[in-house]
Amino acid sequence: MKQQLAILGGGESGVGTAILGKKKGFEVFVSDFGKLKEKYKQVLINNEIEWEEEGHSEEQIFAATLVMKSPGIPDSAPIVQKLHKSGVNVVSEIEFASKFTTATIVGITGSNGKTTTASLTYKLLSDGGLNVALGGNIGKSFAEQVAEDTYKNFVLELSSFQLDGIENFAPHIAVLTNLSPDHLDRYDYKYENYIASKFRILMNQTSKDYFIYNADDEEILKWLSNNPIKSKPLPFSTKKELKQGAYKRNNEIIIKINNTEYTMPIATIGIQGEHNVKNAMAASTVATLLRIRKQTIRESLEGFQGVEHRLEKVLKINNVLYVNDSKATNVNATFFALDSMENPTVWIVGGVDKGNDYTELLPLVNEKVKAIICLGVDNQKIINAFGNVIDTIIEADSMPMAVEIAYKLAERNNTVLLSPACASFDLFENYEDRGRQFKDAVRNL
The missing domain is CATH 3.40.50.720 (NAD(P)-binding Rossmann-like Domain)
Structure with missing residues (x-):
């Protein structure tokens, strides 16, 4: 039967x-x-x-x-x-599909940076000539690609929800980009439950496998000091020198694995910002483990333009730059976005709150933001959080309305930034829909 x-x-x-x-x-x-x-x-x-x-x-x-x-x-x-x-x-789909493939699996998780890191890793491996597919929380379903039965390697972006449903799934290389509070509404509002969920990526790894992680992240270090792991640890850091793994020295990335070492100038990476240096370190470490040539890694990093909906420059109108960061669905992602703003910013924020704490954004908002446009069904928490530091806070109930208001508020050499810090399901189908509606509205100005 x-x-x-x-x-x-x-x-x-x-x-x-x-x-x-x-x-x-x-x-x-x-x-x-x-x-x-x-x-x-x-x-x-x-x-x-x-x-x-x-x-x-x-x-x-x-x-x-x-x-x-x-x-x-x-x-x-x-x-x-x-x-x-x-x-x-x-x-979960990941658990089910992994039983039917013998491919080498690279699993990438983290609160932020996982899409960029997964896309970049896929590019490095693909440019290096490997037969590789990208899946998981991004693009085409992992299961469907396993059904096609043509791939020898998979790069999977894995959300905590996907990891919650695994039993025996074990990636050969696991990557954890960082941890910050996210989706707490699904984890009884307990940060430690969410962290435990992310670390499930390691639970079935053996001594033949690798764990690449952000050694500047205190929560990751704390968890590792309390929980023994079987796989080989390969940390990356922009703050300290490491014996093994990837780190920053002067303006170069140094990668040390199994007694081999190579360097790469940071200035040549196609995507800018400290967080992207870390994403590049993680992806390059994976590529080095899978024996991609150094020259190929360098060239691929130079040519990588970033992913859609992540600090994506849309258009300049009347000397105002419009930036789509719709993928920023938590506070930490928006922190990176605001931190990278160099001009006075009109900030479009809001959506479905997942238990957000906006206090860590206050100094940045105070320094960088000239006006806030709330784009959500319930904006009270945002208004309460920033009402004392920003005079102009306006509510909008559609993307065209939000962009129209931003257009009126922004002056020459300002930036209009969509970085919602929230999920999108109150007004949009998903963050991609939200980002595309933003780009359409900007193009229609």
Whole structure:
């Protein structure tokens, strides 16, 4: 008898898992509490996979031997609670798909920088001639790419939600870019629960595997001092010299691994900023472990232009620069964005608050920001946080309205920065939708 696979959520993760499940001989059923996007419906229909939307047929789901839960569905969802109680095995797409590939996996997680680091790592490996795919929390689903069965290497961007659903998944190389409070609404508002979730990336690694991490991050160091790890540690730092790993000396990155050392001038990296030096260190360390030539690494870093929605320069209008940082969905990411602003800034902020504490932004806001535009359904927390330091705080309920207000407030040599510090689900489909709407509104000025 065929094994039954039930999939909760019919988005990129769910549909990719359905394709792989069917290929591997499972009886597959996809169930979504909301509405399915047309493109995903068509894929399911074309692959003759059974599906439903706007509700869950519990009988069919509970008959399954295995359930894959999409990362967007919290463990607190009633159906997930019931599944756990009844002892049904609930896993993430990453766990399910990893069983069907022998490829070398690089897993990259962190509160910020993981998309840039994953995209950059993928570029370095791809430019170096490796047969490699990019997936996880970015681009095409990991499961669907495993189903294609053509890749020898994967670079996976992994969110805490994806790591929550793993049991045996073990990347050969794990990267942790940094830690800062994020998604606390999913972790009982306890930072330590979120941190533990990120470190699940290590839990199945062995002494043959590697762990690349930010040695300037106090929370990472604290966790490592209390928890022994099996994999080989390779730290990176912009503040101190290291015996092994990557560090900064003068204006160069030094990478030391297994008695080999090479240097690279920071000035030639295509993306600027201290946080991007760290992202480049992490990616270069991965590339060095996978034997990419130094020359290739240098050239790739020079040619990398960054990722969409991350401090992306959109247009200059009347000498005002418009910058799309829609991917800044937490306070720490917005901290990097504001810190990199060189001109007086009109800051567009707001969305779904995930338990944010804005106090660490106050000094930067005081120094850099001339006006705030709140773009969210409930903006009171932002108004309370910055009302004493910023005179002009205006609320907007759509992106065109926010950009129109910014256009009126900004003067020559100012910057208009969309860096929301929040999730986007109150007014937008996701952060990409929010960023594209911002770019469209700017182009329509």
